[in-house]
Amino acid sequence: xxxxxxxxxxxxxxxxxxxxxxxxxxxxxxxxxxxxxxxxxxxxxxxxxxxxxxxxxxxxxxxxxxxxxxxxxxxxxxxxxxxxxxxxxxxxxxxxxxxxxxxxxxxxxxxxxxxxxxxxxxxxxxxxxxxxxxxxxxxxxxxxxxxxxxxxxxxxxxxxxxxxxxxxxxxxxxxxxxxxxxxxxxxxxxxxxxxxxxxxxxxxxxxxxxxxxxxxxxxxxxxxxxxxxxxxxxxxxxxxxxxxxxxxxxxxxxxxxxxxxxxxxxxxxxxxxxxxxxxxxxxxxxxxxxxxxxxxxxxxxxxxxxxxxxxxxxxxxxxxxxxxxxxxxxxxxxxxxxxxxxxxxxxxxxxxxxxxxxxxxxxxxxxx
Numbered sequence: 001x002x003x004x005x006x007x008x009x010x011x012x013x014x015x016x017x018x019x020x021x022x023x024x025x026x027x028x029x030x031x032x033x034x035x036x037x038x039x040x041x042x043x044x045x046x047x048x049x050x051x052x053x054x055x056x057x058x059x060x061x062x063x064x065x066x067x068x069x070x071x072x073x074x075x076x077x078x079x080x081x082x083x084x085x086x087x088x089x090x091x092x093x094x095x096x097x098x099x100x101x102x103x104x105x106x107x108x109x110x111x112x113x114x115x116x117x118x119x120x121x122x123x124x125x126x127x128x129x130x131x132x133x134x135x136x137x138x139x140x141x142x143x144x145x146x147x148x149x150x151x152x153x154x155x156x157x158x159x160x161x162x163x164x165x166x167x168x169x170x171x172x173x174x175x176x177x178x179x180x181x182x183x184x185x186x187x188x189x190x191x192x193x194x195x196x197x198x199x200x201x202x203x204x205x206x207x208x209x210x211x212x213x214x215x216x217x218x219x220x221x222x223x224x225x226x227x228x229x230x231x232x233x234x235x236x237x238x239x240x241x242x243x244x245x246x247x248x249x250x251x252x253x254x255x256x257x258x259x260x261x262x263x264x265x266x267x268x269x270x271x272x273x274x275x276x277x278x279x280x281x282x283x284x285x286x287x288x289x290x291x292x293x294x295x296x297x298x299x300x301x302x303x304x305x306x307x308x309x310x311x312x313x314x315x316x317x318x319x320x321x322x323x324x325x326x327x328x329x330x331x332x333x334x335x336x337x338x339x340x341x342x343x344x345x346x347x348x349x350x351x352x353x354x355x356x357x358x359x360x361x362x363x364x365x366x367x368x
Contacts, residue, residue: 053116061122072198127175234276266293
């Protein structure tokens, strides 16, 4: 087995102080949404455990997940690549190319056999014996199979690797296939999104380094810490949804004032992702905040569902076949009814109090 330095050793050799190291651990813990003491656990892990070997390969993809990862802010991609993990292979950002790149990949597999995480970006075309994606003169599937065989676990970066994405859109002539369908028995984690959120990607790697295991996953194999809540339930426009206040057209007053985008096709009520809480570009914004509805890019078959601008007709977990208007109007009606009941109850209570007080006043008057 190859010897790997710990992250703390690498940082120390680069002149990073203990104080800055602890700040780094604290920021990472916050980004992952971990509880009290998590920063100390991360510091302990990074001080004692060797760096995590990662081999990152690309199948049918546009490399948008790579571009996203390079823009992570907490921690910085440079800190992850240079200090936290041993990224010995990455198709897009590595210097090696051609035969040299193929040799680097094979050498890394042999060097870290059983120790490394294989990260897949993109998916695998299986039609025509895999000839729609050739890597090193061979079908990409062969490269992937070689990496999966000796990997500790595999990570599916983005919707392409997780679900197939637009490459697998009907009629899917290349038979583009997501990772879990090809290697269902290999420990793996899905990180969907087109692209995946950069801080989510870096946090997952940090979690694996710290706890030496995959994070808790939902029924679809996604980390619950980032995919456990719907976009709708975290959205800052949710109050407008509950009040039945919607944007009716892109140029109306509702659009300018930031009302709910449900009627414009927002898929937030059926999409599980951390966009509203983590946001993009160092926490600056996310699609809904920028004025466009969620297109549900982290969900299965989002590309083959109705138009991005067709409204969802039913909202799961909010009543059978309840539309957003029904829920919104019901919420308004409920509030109005509550106000009316509260007002009526207050009147009755005051009336009772007045009746109780009246005899006492009369009694005192008679005595006087």
